[in-house]
């Protein structure tokens with residue numbers, strides 16, 4: 074029997090009648106800018122730049138009535154247009170004011186628009202660095218090289234309750250955005266792009282390519298070997314401890330969960346790490362504003378959240394996830410569909 078949110082008081086209200094172990098909120102691609110409505114590059118989708126902060130406000134109001142244990146913000150919080158208007162810091166202040174009304178922790182990942190507005194160094198010491206909320210390594214022992222890799226990469230993990238873990242990934246670890254020329258990672262990223270994309274404008278997908286090859290564009294990025302090896306260690310620990318892991322990233326990694334132009338460059342390598350561990354139950358991403366979903370052959374749920382920026386003012390796009398011992402129940406608002414996600418059998 075379904076019970077509506079808002080009919081209960083106190084923490085972590087139930088949605089399906091059973092008491093969840095914990096509850097979290099999820100929202101993607103707010104992309105606020107203090108400019109008139111516009112459209113995406115191909116002029117196929119309308120973008121509601123000013124109104125997106127109102128939709129964020131409404132999401133926070135909703136969550137304040139439920140008291141989730143935490144919220145994950147999937148990146149592209151403010152639009153790159155702010156940079157042109159010298160409004161980046163102010164725009165960030167405006168959206169963070171909404172989040173600050175939220176009586177819970179917010180976990181942020183970074184998308185391409187974070188790097189249009191700010192340098193990686195700025196982001197590391199900004200309010201968008203939520204890694205500081207968690208002790209980065211807690212009880213998982215890693216070697217000194219992994220410590221160094223963790224410091225250069227914005228990724229971390231946390232366990233909100235025993236047997237569950239969340240891993241936030243840095244999808245622009247390999248990227249020409251946010252990596253300084255001519256650093257090793259910048260050069261490596263430019264080479265990956267230019268080997269696959271011969272256009273002058275690297276935001277323009279490779280000529281004549283369709284399907285997943287379109288992903289080699291400048292507004293995407295990928296995961297370094299160090300980050301994947303770090304992820305592998307966390308998942309090994311999680312396997313041993315019979316944990317259920319949800320992975321959070323700006324870029325999706327399964328071609329059936331997104332328009333392939335939005336995929337991470339080395340999505341196959343990420344999938345191969347995920348599939349070598351039994352602990353992974355869900356992968357959540359943003360970036361593709363149309364959203365998407367696919368349960369892969371190993372039973373991992375790939376959820377791509379609809380973007381707030383392309384959501385008309387009379388609706389919304391966010392979700393609350395009720396986590397149970399055997400499933401997650403995702404309750405969408407507005408453009409986001411409800412979904413029951415059973416964990417893969419081990």
Ligand SMILES: Nc1ncnc2c1ncn2[C@@H]1O[C@H](COP(=O)(O)OP(=O)(O)O)[C@@H](O)[C@H]1O
Pocket residue numbers: 113114115149185186274276277278292360362
């Ligand atoms: N097909 C394309 N050709 C050239 N530039 C593009 C193309 N698609 C997107 N871009 C540019 O790439 C950047 C990111 O695109 P955008 O649609 O804003 O991505 P997002 O969905 O992350 O907002 C923008 O500067 C946009 O103008």
